[in-house]
Structures are given as C-alpha cells and as structure tokens.
Amino acid sequence: xxxxxxxxxxxxxxxxxxxxxxxxxxxxxxxxxxxxxxxxxxxxxxxxxxxxxxxxxxxxxxxxxxxxxxxxxxxxxxxxxxxxxxxxxxxxxxxxxxxxxxxxxxxxxxxxxxxxxxxxxxxxxxxxxxxxxxxxxxxxxxxxxxxxxxxxxxxxxxxxxxxxxxxxxxxxxxxxxxxxxxxxxxxxxxxxxxxxxxxxxxxxxxxxxxxxxxxxxxxxxxxxxxxxxxxxxxxxxxxxxxxxxxxxxxxxxxxxxxxxxxxxxxxxxxxxxxxxxxxxxxxxxxxxxxxxxxxxxxxxxxxxxxxxxxxxxxxxxxxxxxxxxxxxxxxxxxxxxxxxxxxxxxxxxxxxx
Amino acid sequence: xxxxxxxxxxxxxxxxxxxxxxxxxxxxxxxxxxxxxxxxxxxxxxxxxxxxxxxxxxxxxxxxxxxxxxxxxxxxxxxxxxxxxxxxxxxxxxxxxxxxxxxxxxxxxxxxxxxxxxxxxxxxxxxxxxxxxxxxxxxxxxxxxxxxxxxxxxxxxxxxxxxxxxxxxxxxxxxxxxxxxxxxxxxxxxxxxxxxxxxxxxxxxxxxxxxxxxxxxxxxxxxxxxxxxxxxxxxxxxxxxxxxxxxxxxxxxxxxxxxxxxxxxxxxxxxxxxxxxxxxxxxxxxxxxxxxxxxxxxxxxxxxxxxxxxxxxxxxxxxxxxxxxxxxxxxxxxxxxxxxxxxxxxxxxxxxx
Numbered sequence: 069x070x071x072x073x074x075x076x077x078x079x080x081x082x083x084x085x086x087x088x089x090x091x092x093x094x095x096x097x098x099x100x101x102x103x104x105x106x107x108x109x110x111x112x113x114x115x116x117x118x119x120x121x122x123x124x125x126x127x128x129x130x131x132x133x134x135x136x137x138x139x140x141x142x143x144x145x146x147x148x149x150x151x152x153x154x155x156x157x158x159x160x161x162x163x164x165x166x167x168x169x170x171x172x173x174x175x176x177x178x179x180x181x182x183x184x185x186x187x188x189x190x191x192x193x194x195x196x197x198x199x200x201x202x203x204x205x206x207x208x209x210x211x212x213x214x215x216x217x218x219x220x221x222x223x224x225x226x227x228x229x230x231x232x233x234x235x236x237x238x239x240x241x242x243x244x245x246x247x248x249x250x251x252x253x254x255x256x257x258x259x260x261x262x263x264x265x266x267x268x269x270x271x272x273x274x275x276x277x278x279x280x281x282x283x284x285x286x287x288x289x290x291x292x293x294x295x296x297x298x299x300x301x302x303x304x305x306x307x308x309x310x311x312x313x314x315x316x317x318x319x320x321x322x323x324x325x326x327x328x329x330x331x332x333x334x335x336x337x338x339x340x341x342x343x344x345x346x347x348x349x350x351x352x353x354x355x356x357x358x359x360x361x362x363x364x365x366x367x368x369x370x371x372x373x374x375x376x377x378x379x380x381x382x383x384x385x386x387x388x389x390x391x392x393x394x395x396x397x398x399x400x401x402x403x404x405x406x407x408x409x410x411x412x413x414x415x416x417x418x419x420x421x
Numbered sequence: 422x423x424x425x426x427x428x429x430x431x432x433x434x435x436x437x438x439x440x441x442x443x444x445x446x447x448x449x450x451x452x453x454x455x456x457x458x459x460x461x462x463x464x465x466x467x468x469x470x471x472x473x474x475x476x477x478x479x480x481x482x483x484x485x486x487x488x489x490x491x492x493x494x495x496x497x498x499x500x501x502x503x504x505x506x507x508x509x510x511x512x513x514x515x516x517x518x519x520x521x522x523x524x525x526x527x528x529x530x531x532x533x534x535x536x537x538x539x540x541x542x543x544x545x546x547x548x549x550x551x552x553x554x555x556x557x558x559x560x561x562x563x564x565x566x567x568x569x570x571x572x573x574x575x576x577x578x579x580x581x582x583x584x585x586x587x588x589x590x591x592x593x594x595x596x597x598x599x600x601x602x603x604x605x606x607x608x609x610x611x612x613x614x615x616x617x618x619x620x621x622x623x624x625x626x627x628x629x630x631x632x633x634x635x636x637x638x639x640x641x642x643x644x645x646x647x648x649x650x651x652x653x654x655x656x657x658x659x660x661x662x663x664x665x666x667x668x669x670x671x672x673x674x675x676x677x678x679x680x681x682x683x684x685x686x687x688x689x690x691x692x693x694x695x696x697x698x699x700x701x702x703x704x705x706x707x708x709x710x711x712x713x714x715x716x717x718x719x720x721x722x723x724x725x726x727x728x729x730x731x732x733x734x735x736x737x738x739x740x741x742x743x744x745x746x747x748x749x750x751x752x753x754x755x756x757x758x759x760x761x762x763x764x765x766x767x768x769x770x771x772x773x774x
Contacts, residue, residue, distance in 0.1 A: 073706075073733055085673050085702045087521060088725065098520040127552045151724045175724065185732040215734045238731065320438050321428065349438055353426070363723070363741070368725045370716070378591065378744030379440050379538050380426055386741035388723060390717070391731030 069097030072214035075196050077187050086185035088211075092143035094211065095185035096159035100166040101214040105158040107188070109228075110204040111235050112154040112203035114367045116147035117202045123149075128199025135204070139190050139413045146184040151326075152366045153183030154202070155255055156223070157231050165201055168214050171380065176227065178234045179210070180217040180397060187211040203228070219397040230401065232273060232326070232414055235402035238391035239274035239364045240281035243339050245393060246360055250336050251286035262288030266327045266354055268317050269342035270309055271299035271413060274364050278339045278409045279308040287337075293317065295342075302416060306409030323350030340365050348372040349380070357383045364389035423452030425567035432496070439538035439566075443498035447540035447564065447765045453519040454567040455538045458511040458530065460541070463557040463721065464584065465507040469500035470555045481552030488557070492543050499537040500627075506536030508554070508588070509563060509718040510580065521567055528662055529580075531587055532563070533570040540564040549645045572750035583726040583754065585626060585767055590727050590753035591744035592627035592717045593634035596692050597619075598746060603689050604639035615641030619688035619707055621670045622695035622768060623662055624652035628718055630753055633760045640690075644683035646670065648695075655769065659762030667731030670695050692720050702733070717742035 070076045074086040077093045086092055091315075104118050112120075112135075124130035148155050160175045160416050161353065164389050171177060179186060192207040212218060221230045250263045265282040269275040270292020292309035294300050295316055303312045315326035317340075328334050334356040340347055343366045352373070354362050361384055373386050403410050423429045427439040430446045439445055451457050465488075477483035492498050499506050513528045524530060534537060534757050545560040565571055572590075595747050596618075603616045618635040622628040623645020632645050643660035647653050648669055656665045668679035670693075680685050687709040698720040707724070708714050714737055716726065726739050756763050 083672055083674065084699075085706075087728065087729055088673075088699065088702060095594050118468050118705070148763065151722070153730070181732050181734070182728045216732075254618065269741050299535070321436060342454065349441075366724050366727065368723045370718050370721045370726075373723075373741045374744060375535065376440070377741075379438075379534050380533065381570050381745050383745060383747055384743065386743055388726045388730075388739035388741060390727060390735070390739055392736060394736055 070101055072101060074185065074213040077211065087182065090142065092187045094143040094189045096189070096209055097172065098162060098164050098211060100164040101161045101168070102163045102281065103167050103169055103171055103212040105156070105210045105212060107155045107156050107181070107208045108205060108212050109231070110145060110154055110206060111231055112145070112158065112202040112204060113147070113152035113366065115150045116152045116154065118148060118343070119150050122184040126200070130194045131199035132194050132197055136190060136194055139188055140194060143154065144183060144186055144188050151184070151367065153348060155179050155183060155231070155235050156186070157227060160196060160212065161209065169212060169216065171218060171341055176221045177218040178218070178221055179212065179229050180234060180237065182391070186216070211272040217392065219297065222401060225404070228418055229404070229414055232418060233400050233404050234397055235276070236274035236277060238393055239339070239341065239394040240277040240403060241393035241396035241399050242362060242387070242389060243278040243337070244281040244285040244399065246289040246337055246362060246387070247282045247287050249287035263336050264288065264331045264333065265290045265337045265339065265342060266293060267291070267309070267339045268293045268323070268347060268351060269340070270294055270304040270312070272341055273414065275339070275341035276303070276306065276308055276410055276413045277403055278341060280403045280410050281399070282337070283308070291327055291333055293326055302413060306413050308407065317350055318344060318346040320350040320353050324353035327354035335359060337362065340368065343367050345369065350386055352377050352380055352382045355382070355384045360385040360387060362387045362389050422711060423454055425454060427538065427566040430564065442534070443495065445540045447496040447542045449542070449562055451515060451517050451564060453517040454521070455517045455722040456522055456524055456565040457515045458509070458532070458563045458565065459514040460511040460559060460561045460563050462510045463498060463507055463536065463559060464509065464558060465498070465555040466500070466503070466505035467504065467555060468503045468508060469505045469507065471504050472500060479553070484552035485550055486549050488526055489543060491546055492541055495538055497541050501704070504537070506530050508536060509539070510574070510584070511563065514562065522565060522569065522571060524571060528676050529574045531574055531584055532565065533572055533590070539569070552567060559741065560666060567581050570745065575754060578757070580770060582757070582767060583618055585752050585771060586757050587628070587750055588748040589627040589630060591746055592692070592694060592742060593630035594746035594749035595740070595742060595753050596631040597634040597638040597752065599690055599715060599740070600635045600638035600640050616689050617641065617684045617686065618643045618663070618690045618692065619699060620644070620692045620694060621646045621676070621694045621704060622693070623647055623665065624656040625694055626767065626770060628694035629656070629659065629661055629766045630756055631694060633756045633763050634752070635690070636661070640692070642684055646676065646679055655766060659766050661733060661760065661762040669695060670703055671699040673703035673706050677706035680707035684708060688712060690715065696720050698722065702729040704738055705730045705733055705735050708735070708737045713738040713740060715742055
C-alpha cells in the first residue's frame, strides 16, 4: 500500500513529507489509495502571486514562464520564495479502489490541501493564462493521497465562486470554533460580557467569511479593519461587521487604536487576514489580555509574533491558522448561501480579477 | 500618564513601538508608571555578541567601543545587524508610584523583556569588561515601562542559575496552562483517558522545565524526545519523563513513530523545544486529532506549520509559544526548587558553558 501522506511520491530530499520536499514524482499512474484529477484551473495563493508579479514588474509572460518552470522542476506548484501554493479545480479521472476520499470518476472537485504538496503536471504550457491573475486556466493532472481532502463542487453555484470560498474555508471554521469557545466559557461562568471580535483585512475573502462566521458563532460586536476607503465602503455595504474601521495593519499603534475605538475595548479574538508582513505587533496590541490572535496570513513571522507578545507582556494566545478544520468546506459554502454580504464581496472580487 | 508600552520614549522614527525604534530617550527621570534600574550586568544575546566579536576579529577593545557606541547612539542595546539584544541584572533604584510591576527600591532583579526595547545609559565606559564575553559587568541605568517584566532574583540561588531558568520561563508556564486545560476538560466530561504529553528536545533548558510542568499539571504519561545518546542518558537520570526516546526531530516519520511508540498513541500535547528548522511536520504527525502543538523554537516556520497541518488533514491546534504568561517566573523558579532533575540538568548545562 502506498503511503497515506504521500511519502512514496517524494523524490528529493528523501524522507521528508511532500510539502517539505524540493521535488515530487508527479507521474500519472496511481496507487490503490490515490486519486488522479484532470486539472482545469489553478488558484494561486495570493502571497505567491503577488511575489511573482512584483518580481517581474507585472510582466505576465515572465510570470507564466516562471510558474511553468516551478511546476516542471518541482513536480508541484510551490513558490520557492513564499513557500506557498494555492489550490486547484478539476474532474476526477481515476480513483484507486482503496482511496478513502469517496470520490467517483467524473465528479467536479476542488482540492482543499495545498498545491505545495500535490503532485502536478501541466500539459498545455498555460497557453490560456495571461499571467496577470491568480486564476490559472490550464490542462494537466494532479494526484491526491489517502489523507488529502477534496470537496465536490455544488452544481448550483458558479464553480469559480465556490473555489474562491473553498480556498479560504479554514479561516471561518477556525474563527467559529475559537469564538464559540469564548461565548461558551462566558455563558458557563455567568459572565455577561459580550464577545468582541476584530478581523484585520475584513473585506477580503478569508476576512469577510471570518466576520460572518464570528457573528454566527455568537460574537456580539465585530469590527472589520480595512486599509482603504473603497474597501471600507464595500464592507459597510455588505453589512458583515458592526463597525468598519480604516487603519494600516502594519502600524501597531494605529491598528490597536482603531480596534479599541471601534469595539470600546480591545478584542477578545483578533483574526489576521491580510497578506502583508509586519502585522504581528498591532494584532497583539489590539487584543485583550486572555484573548486570542489567529494568524491566517502566510506573511506572518513566527519570531515577530513570539517576541512581540513577550515584549509587550501580552497574555494572549496566538494560533497558527490551520487550514484544516473538520467540516470547513460545508461551513464556508453555508455562509456563502446564507449571507448575501459574503456573496456580494466575493462576486465583486471575482469580477475585479 | 506615560505610555504603558513606552511609546513616549521613542525618539526616532515616530509612531513605532520601542523595539522597532532606531533611537530611544533613556533619560533618568521616570514617569509615574516607570521604574529605574541601577544596572550591574548586561547579558548580551549570543547571536549579537558573536556578530560583534567576528566583525572585530576578536579584538575586545573594539567590541567594547562598538557596544558603547550602539548604546550611546540608540539609547538601548540593540545590535543593528542581528536586531537582537539580551537581558540585564540590576537593583531597583526608583519605582514610580503607579508602576504595576510591584518592585521596591533595593530589590535585585533580572529583566524579562529584551534589551532591544529597554532604554539604557552606561556611565562607566564599560571599564570592567574586556569585550570577550557575553557577560558585561557595568554601571548605568535602565528604564522599565508599565508593561515591562522583571523578576526578583532569589537570594538563595546562584544568580547565573536563576537567570538561565528565567530566560526560558515562558515555556513551562504555557505548557502547564495547556495541559491543565486538557486534564480539566476530560474530568468535566467524565472521560477517563489519561492526558499524554511529548516534549521534543526534552533534555534542554525549556524542554526539561516543560516536562516537569506537564507532569505537575496532571499529564499521566510523558515522553522526552532527544537527538543523541548522551542527552537520553542525562534525561533518564533526571527522571523527568515517563519515557525517553531517541529521534531526529527533523524526520517527521521517525519522530511521530518514536512518540507514538513511547506513549502508545499520539500525544494530546506536543511541545517543540528544539532550535533547529524543519520540526513542524513531525510535531503535527506526532499529535492526536484534537490535540495541541506548542512551538517554542524560534526556528519554527509559520508557513510550514500552517500548510503542514492542512496538508496532513490534521485537526490540531498550533500555538505560537508566547514567552509571557502571568506568573511564569515564579512557576519556573518553583520547578527549579521542587524538581531535583531540573536542577541537575541546568547545573550540568551551566558547567558545560
């Protein structure tokens, strides 16, 4: 039996897991517990796409050439600078008879594990992609392991919309879990203090879903922090936050003042959804003692977070945003259906891409 | 009232936190919530001292001159190349009447916040220091803010031993908090399953304290993982873990097999205390679904942890090891007193330095 976590696909260096590998074996023949997907579209991670685009000064042809080169060299799409990947959409081509994923040939799926560990081959030279968007139409194949995760795409939704939601579905799921815990603890101890949540980058994809998830999990007051007036207006119109505040997340004093002003006090839970470096100290300062910061941004610096909290003598719990929480796909698609504001923001983002 | 995080001491650039500042105002007059320390010794960060010493080819006079120059220019001891500082020992000279730190004039203290954010003036030209060691005897003053942290040094302990314990005191405090929560939750729900804890790097300073803290917090079974036979023997002799296992923490499969074999099942709580990169995936694989990984190593990669857990479809909570937990200094010094095994391992490490 081939390894459930894909160890048999690691070419170099030997003995590491697929995500840490420099190169994977992406050959098309599958083991009995694997699944092969015919790929139709890649969704590059935002931090990865931005790095590539800035490196090449927005030259789409150069970006395309580098993405092709990365995939050909590494057997997977993992940006060597940011370390991040993205996800993909495709159709099940062949499912091994011992695969536990429950997928059938012909089903349209999105992978919910990162491209950084997914064996991938591109066969069309990315000819239909202009290199100017995170959405990459393509032809090729990818391999799923026994412990991979894939969600069957709903028939009644635009696949691009579903994909965009599924791409960040770990954020609302973990936000909901953490907020629920605060609500539950206060209820149990008879503490009437409402739970307050700040989402930094509240108008973005993971941010808007996290705001909606926090409210449904029982947050009494939420603030969505955004960097520019256009996002402020969009998030206000979407009606997902109690308050919308303008602040630069890299300015610790400005960010914490904005959050504290909006909520009346620092946040119990602060969710960081902006993909720029240097937001750690502001997030810590914006959070109450006993509170929790959830870092979803791949631009988060581990040492800046650890040393920053220590230097501020801040008794906050800091979570590495795990993209996997059981039931995360269903929860996020449920928010898309139930919250017109979420649909509105996602549709606008997709139209702008 | 002056800023609790020291914003009023930032001279340049305006608006940043003291740690990020180029220059601080270290004048001796204190605000009502500040404390002034008469400094007796600086403990330079190892990376900082090494950089200075190598730059000057081991010329102690040149190293001393540069340290003096840095402190005079910046108003704090922050190496401009490494960005790091260190800590200090001194005596409380004056405590503002609104300082929440609870310090009294005459008490001997160690600062538990970094020198990188501590206003500092040297008055003796470092005349008693030869520039050849991280330990810098000196005379001068330093300022603590309301949200700084300082621990009173016990009279009955070797200050070097106390300092070594205080340097890592966040690890046992957070470990105790997390383990207690699992113990409490199981008790409340009537679940008789014992709580099991793995400490990666169990023979080191933070590791041995974390093992002792886990046991006192109610862990029924613990494993200390170490990389070499000498550490295995030392940790076994210290008697701090139920089992001691040999494994390379950078080998995910080897590490998780070692932990699972030692505990019978994956760990409920895995504590990472080894300062080598690449331990994230092994720690996640070694942890049970619903479990928690606490990362104390500054070599932790945020994206490797986040994407690794997602890629393994692992429902684990991952914590950034915050060096500050209320009561951490007392808890760690208490473990030093109560656990002969902890004292034994620390004494051996100090003797070897």
